[in-house]
Structures are given as C-alpha cells and as structure tokens.
Amino acid sequence: MNNIMWIVCVTFIIIGALLLVAGFVCRNYCQMKEEYKGHTTGIVEALIPDMPDEEGIRRGVHDYYYPLIAFYAEGLLYKQKYPKGNNPADYSVNQIVEIAYDVEKPEHFKIAESNSIQKMSQILYYLGMGFCILAILTFFLFYFLR
Secondary structure: OHHHHHHHHHHHHHHHHHHHHHHHHHHHHHHHOOOOEEEEEEEEEEEEEEEHHHHHHHHHOEEEEEEEEEEOOOOEEEEEOOOOEEOOOOOOOOEEEEEEEOOOOOOOOOOOOOOHHEEEEEHHHHHHHHHHHHHHHHHHHHHOOO
C-alpha cells in the first residue's frame, strides 16, 4: 500500500509540474508575440459616427461608430479615436476596455482581446495547480488512513 501511495502522489506531482511548465511556456510565447508591450485600462468616452470601411460600404452601411477611448499611459492621458468601428457599435459609452499600447509611442494602441493561447495558458495553470493540490490531498489521505 505504501508504494502505491508514493506512485500516485509522484504521478500527480509530475503531471501538475508538467502542466504548470506548459502554461508558463504558453504565457511567454504570447508575451514574445505581442506587438504592444504596454498594458492599461481605458474607458470609451464617446462613439463617433464616421464613414465605414470598404466592407461596410459594400454592405450598404452609411455610418460606422468609432469609440473615443481615454487611457493613461506612461503618466499621460491619451484620448484617441479607435481606428476600428462598426454598426451597430461594438462598444458602449463608459465601457471599460483593456488597452495594449506601444511603450515608445502610446498613441499607437489597440483594444486587447484575449486569444486562445492566453486562455489555454490559464487552463494549463489551473489544471497544474489542481493536480499538485490533488497530490497533496492524496498523500494526506493515504497517510492518515494507513
């Protein structure tokens, strides 16, 4: 019984550690791939109606709504019209949005969107932690039941 306990606990720890390492690798890959390194939150102050892009014109849309976003970067307040609009608007006034910006030129920014690799990295972290906790619980369970 003692050998089984150790095999189960060590297996759970190894699986947990591998999942944690995989999550770490995914997160670092995302950070290396990111175009904009600065991160902050912003607020949509207004929706500005303007001409649609070519796709909107082909669909017969007369106006696109472009969000005016205010955010602080490197200690300064920036208010910029976001270059991507839509009809109906993708954002609402006073909506909080995550911003990724160029540290050298904060006026170059985008609304940060979570991608599948970032979600995968979080899932791997949680699974890794779960297996490590399961290993500890299994150890105590076997230890107190023997």
